[in-house]
Amino acid sequence: MSASNAAHSVVEPSTGTRRFAGLLVILYAIITMVPLIWIVLTSFKSPDDAISYPPKVLFKPSLEGYCNVFTTRSRQTQEFIQTLGPPQGLCDNIARSRNMVVAGPSNYVPRFINSLIIAFGSTVLAVALGTLSAYGFSRFRVPLKDDLLFFILSTRMMPPIAVAIPIYLMYRTVGLSDTRLGMILLYTSVNVSLAVWLLKGFIDEIPREYEEAAMIDGYTRFQAFVKVVLPQATTGIAATAIFCLIFAWNEYAFAVLLTSGNAQTAPPFIPIIIGEGGQDWPAVAAGTTIFLVPIVVFTVLLRKHLLRGITFGAVRK
Amino acid sequence: MNDLSTSSQITYRAVPIRPGVIRRIRGLSDQALAWLFITPTIVLLLAINIFPLVWTIYLSFTNYRANRPNAPTLWLGTDWYQSILTDPDIWAAMQVTAHFVVWTVLIETVLGFGLAFLIDKKFRGHGLWTTIILLPMMLSPAVVGNFWTFLYQPQIGLFNYVVAFFTGRGASSFQMLGDVTLSPWAIVIVDAWMWTPYVMLICLAGLRSIPDYIYEAAEVDRASNWRQFWSITLPMALPFIMLAVLFRGIENFKMFDMVNLLTGGGPGSTTEVASITLKRAAFESWRTGYSSAFAIILFVTVFGLANIYVKALNRVKSR
Amino acid sequence: MNLDVNTSTPHVSLTSRMLRRGPLEAIATAIIAAGVVMLMQPFFLTLYSWSFAVTLFGTVMFTIVSKVRE
Numbered sequence: 001m002s003a004s005n006a007a008h009s010v011v012e013p014s015t016g017t018r019r020f021a022g023l024l025v026i027l028y029a030i031i032t033m034v035p036l037i038w039i040v041l042t043s044f045k046s047p048d049d050a051i052s053y054p055p056k057v058l059f060k061p062s063l064e065g066y067c068n069v070f071t072t073r074s075r076q077t078q079e080f081i082q083t084l085g086p087p088q089g090l091c092d093n094i095a096r097s098r099n100m101v102v103a104g105p106s107n108y109v110p111r112f113i114n115s116l117i118i119a120f121g122s123t124v125l126a127v128a129l130g131t132l133s134a135y136g137f138s139r140f141r142v143p144l145k146d147d148l149l150f151f152i153l154s155t156r157m158m159p160p161i162a163v164a165i166p167i168y169l170m171y172r173t174v175g176l177s178d179t180r181l182g183m184i185l186l187y188t189s190v191n192v193s194l195a196v197w198l199l200k201g202f203i204d205e206i207p208r209e210y211e212e213a214a215m216i217d218g219y220t221r222f223q224a225f226v227k228v229v230l231p232q233a234t235t236g237i238a239a240t241a242i243f244c245l246i247f248a249w250n251e252y253a254f255a256v257l258l259t260s261g262n263a264q265t266a267p268p269f270i271p272i273i274i275g276e277g278g279q280d281w282p283a284v285a286a287g288t289t290i291f292l293v294p295i296v297v298f299t300v301l302l303r304k305h306l307l308r309g310i311t312f313g314a315v316r317k
Numbered sequence: 318m319n320d321l322s323t324s325s326q327i328t329y330r331a332v333p334i335r336p337g338v339i340r341r342i343r344g345l346s347d348q349a350l351a352w353l354f355i356t357p358t359i360v361l362l363l364a365i366n367i368f369p370l371v372w373t374i375y376l377s378f379t380n381y382r383a384n385r386p387n388a389p390t391l392w393l394g395t396d397w398y399q400s401i402l403t404d405p406d407i408w409a410a411m412q413v414t415a416h417f418v419v420w421t422v423l424i425e426t427v428l429g430f431g432l433a434f435l436i437d438k439k440f441r442g443h444g445l446w447t448t449i450i451l452l453p454m455m456l457s458p459a460v461v462g463n464f465w466t467f468l469y470q471p472q473i474g475l476f477n478y479v480v481a482f483f484t485g486r487g488a489s490s491f492q493m494l495g496d497v498t499l500s501p502w503a504i505v506i507v508d509a510w511m512w513t514p515y516v517m518l519i520c521l522a523g524l525r526s527i528p529d530y531i532y533e534a535a536e537v538d539r540a541s542n543w544r545q546f547w548s549i550t551l552p553m554a555l556p557f558i559m560l561a562v563l564f565r566g567i568e569n570f571k572m573f574d575m576v577n578l579l580t581g582g583g584p585g586s587t588t589e590v591a592s593i594t595l596k597r598a599a600f601e602s603w604r605t606g607y608s609s610a611f612a613i614i615l616f617v618t619v620f621g622l623a624n625i626y627v628k629a630l631n632r633v634k635s636r
Numbered sequence: 637m638n639l640d641v642n643t644s645t646p647h648v649s650l651t652s653r654m655l656r657r658g659p660l661e662a663i664a665t666a667i668i669a670a671g672v673v674m675l676m677q678p679f680f681l682t683l684y685s686w687s688f689a690v691t692l693f694g695t696v697m698f699t700i701v702s703k704v705r706e
Binding site for chain 2: 013017018019021022024025026028029032033034035036038039042050051052053054055129130132133135136137139140141142148150151152153154155157158159160161162163164165166167168169170172185186188189192193196221222246249250251252253256257267268270271281284285288291292295296298299300303306307310311312314315
């Protein structure tokens with residue numbers, strides 16, 4: 001065996017080891033996926049199948065959960081239902097088979113829209129502010145730089161409930177309680193710390209020579225920032241934006257304490273979806289599934305940058 | 318950081334077109350631009366984080382109640398701090414928090430490091446499986462807490478069914494969320510399910526940062542795999558493990574959303590972690606002054622740990 | 637300083653070693669950790685009562701010490 005071969009075998013584990021490691025990891029991955037798969041399955045069950053014992057893996061798929069999460073229904077007598085015209089759409093059909101008629105859209109839709117507006121609003125603001133600050137911290141001599149950066153990070157570390165008490169009082173005083181604007185500002189302030197740290201990491205990696213070359217060509221510093229640095233940082237900005245989006249999308253503590261109706265997002269709403277006889281599990285599962293799909297997509301998109309995101313840009317692989 | 322300005326000034330001197338003028342404008346705008354870029358963020362954080370924090374500190378010395386804004390506010394000094402720090406109930410809440418933090422961090426570290434170690438063997442398809450394993454930590458803790466309550470239902474829940482299937486106990490003979498001894502473990506299980514991938518990802522980075530030549534040298538010295546693990550792999554990955562442990566510790570110390578949805582602190586107060594006690598005092602009893610003092614105690618603890626975390630972060634960064 | 641260089645050099649290095657950032661930071665870290673453990677330990681109520689003061693002290697010390705030049 002040659003020396004290079006020996007060295008090679010040290011770093012590269014044997015096929016047997018590899019297969020064994022792979023087996024264990026795949027086993028863990030499958031076990032960890034069961035709860036998620038179960039929720040998706042439950043969302044396609046009828047209420048009876050959802051609460052059957054033993055739990056049903058094979059069942060007749062139904063869209064009742066999805067209908068229930070998007071609509072409100074009212075119970076009617078058979079005679080009344082027969083006086084109505086033919087059912088309008090799939091959901092009406094399902095509702096009528098349970099002696100109900102669709103009364104209108106549920107509150108899930110406005111909550112979902114709130115989630116979208118607040119998540120995107122705060123992301124745009126946080127990334128805009130974060131990009132500027134990150135560039136400032138990356139390229140300029142800022143007094144007390146390390147302290148400012150720590151201060152920015154520490155704001156993210158604060159316990160949400162501890163922050164919520166004064167925010168509640170402050171928003172009540174200035175009339176921002178239960179408004180989308182209030183939530184956008186709050187989430188922006190939480191996200192901007194992540195954005196600054198992450199983007200500083202990305203911008204640090206862009207060689208200064210690019211800007212210097214541009215400035216020699218007659219660009220001002222600001223023009224160089226807009227026309228040279230920003231295009232170079234696109235990937236970083238996109239990754240940061242997705243991280244901010246996910247945080248704002250997932251946030252629950254502030255949302256449940258500071259909003260009650262107008263500005264309530266989906267996370268505090270999903271748990272309180274209640275059917276006629278207690279919790280309507282297929283509807284809850286449907287609401288959850290719809291809510292989780294974007295996150296799954298984003299996770300796949302982000303997988304290369306996840307490590308950076310969870311270590312505030314410190315570990316770059 | 319200032320080497321840029323000096324170096325670019327030098328380059329500018331080499332430019333023939335009105336070098337002095339350009340340098341002066343750019344020199345001015347550099348410092349101005351730095352502040353222009355940084356100030357908005359700082360102002361926002363001052364308004365939404367620091368001003369409220371200062372207000373909380375003030376409130377913590379008073380008997381203010383948010384549901385009676387017009388009642389006269391009395392200055393109480395450090396009364397609330399004294400009463401919280403001698404209250405056996407709050408102490409009990411801290412111990413519930415400790416149980417949660419210690420066990421979740423322990424389980425997540427062991428599982429996470431183990432997984433990272435296995436993934437580092439680079440079996441075929443490890444990228445795909447890693448992404449799948451990472452999914453739970455990206456989800457909303459509130460939604461996770463909510464759907465785990467479904468899995469934990471005594472009669473219909475999948476978790477109970479699986480446990481019953483493997484142990485032979487009746488699926489409705491135990492309640493994960495309603496039982497005094499089981500509920501503290503119910504929240505630990507969910508948190509471990511959700512956050513093991515986090516520890517795994519950081520440990521994986523740690524393992525990948527170990528250069529191959531160290532192992533090659535160890536092999537030349539005929540060190541056993543076991544020796545290599547304890548004297549190379551673990552020590553070299555330790556800063557990364559510490560980073561993950563600290564962050565999970567901080568996050569779980571202030572855990573609110575997931576526990577609030579799983580148990581709401583119940584049954585009784587067996588899963589009442591600090592944040593839930595605080596929420597009850599602040600938003601159910603409306604004892605704003607009292608809860609502000611409690612919030613400051615939690616905040617100082619988190620702030621202290623955050624200092625250590627950033628130190629750990631810098632150590633990892635220098636690798 | 638105006639005395640012998642040979643005697644003053646070890647003296648300076650000794651004090652600077654005592655006041656270096658690294659060890660002081662380690663002490664502050666230990667104090668913060670002790671405070672956190674005191675806060676959550678289940679054994680003595682007295683330790684719990686003093687935990688906040690200890691953590692606060694450690695945090696303030698850490699903040700000050702991190703300003704000391706390496």
